[in-house]
Amino acid sequence: GAVVSQHPxxxxxxxxxxxxxxxxxxxxxxxxxxxxxxxxKQSLMLMATSNEGSKATYEQGVEKDKFLINHASLTxxxxxxxxxxxxxxxxxxxxxxxxQGALFHEQFFxxxxxxxVL
Amino acid sequence: GEDVEQSLFLSVREGDSSVINCTYTDSSSTxxxxxxxxxxxxxQLLTYIFSNMDMKQDQRLxxxxxxxxxxxxxxxxxxxxxxxxxxxxxGYPTDNTNAGKSTFGDGTTLTVKP
Numbered sequence: 001g002a003v004v005s006q007h008p009x010x011x012x013x014x015x016x017x018x019x020x021x022x023x024x025x026x027x028x029x030x031x032x033x034x035x036x037x038x039x040x041k042q043s044l045m046l047m048a049t050s051n052e053g054s055k056a057t058y059e060q061g062v063e064k065d066k067f068l069i070n071h072a073s074l075t076x077x078x079x080x081x082x083x084x085x086x087x088x089x090x091x092x093x094x095x096x097x098x099x100q101g102a103l104f105h106e107q108f109f110x111x112x113x114x115x116x117v118l
Numbered sequence: 119g120e121d122v123e124q125s126l127f128l129s130v131r132e133g134d135s136s137v138i139n140c141t142y143t144d145s146s147s148t149x150x151x152x153x154x155x156x157x158x159x160x161x162q163l164l165t166y167i168f169s170n171m172d173m174k175q176d177q178r179l180x181x182x183x184x185x186x187x188x189x190x191x192x193x194x195x196x197x198x199x200x201x202x203x204x205x206x207x208x209g210y211p212t213d214n215t216n217a218g219k220s221t222f223g224d225g226t227t228l229t230v231k232p
Contacts, residue, residue, distance in 0.1 A: 004160075006160075043206065043224040043225050044161075049219060091158075093160050093161070106163070106166075108163075109153075109160040109161040110160050114158070
């Protein structure tokens with residue numbers, strides 16, 4: 001169990017458009033979901049933490065109006081990159097945690113979404 | 119906050135053992151994890167160790183924890199070409215208010231040569 005999916009896996013869009021990425025926990029309820037950004041050959045950079053039904057907590061330096069996060073249910077969180085620009089091109093990874101049990105904090109990662117902005 | 123450091127690259131021959139090292143600053147981290155990331159994919163949990171343990175073995179994987187030196191290592195026995203990937207160590211805080219918010223190292227790229 002503990003499978004997390006992301007959709008789409010790859011997206012190419014024009015500069016100025018908005019792109020929505022979905023993150024779903026398929027077989028468990030995720031009290032908390034995390035959104036990361038990863039540049040080539042670099043580590044994961046945490047962008048924001050979202051809890052179902054409440055506003056996301058953004059990390060320092062991440063523009064909340066640029067990267068809109070909605071955690072509408074215990075199994076779905078979405079990241080919308082608004083007015084995307086080429087510098088937003090990156091690999092976006094989400095993760096989800098159950099928030100209960102002995103390993104309540106353990107994160108289960110999605111397969112990632114490759115965003116390319118032309 | 120927690121700082122986690124790793125060596126960036128490691129190259130070994132198939133069949134040899136690989137040792138990937140990690141150092142961390144926050145000694146209160148209760149859980150320390152190792153993840154594997156293959157190209158273009160998300161992170162796969164490999165193993166984890168609690169801070170009250172010194173060693174954990176899981177098939178070809180052995181995790182050693184030196185709490186005094188704040189040093190964590192992952193040993194892969196009989197390394198195979200399929201083990202080529204980026205390996206991340208991550209520390210989780212004990213504070214419940216930050217439950218799940220972890221700090222990742224920069225990742226070690228393991229290359230296995232046939």
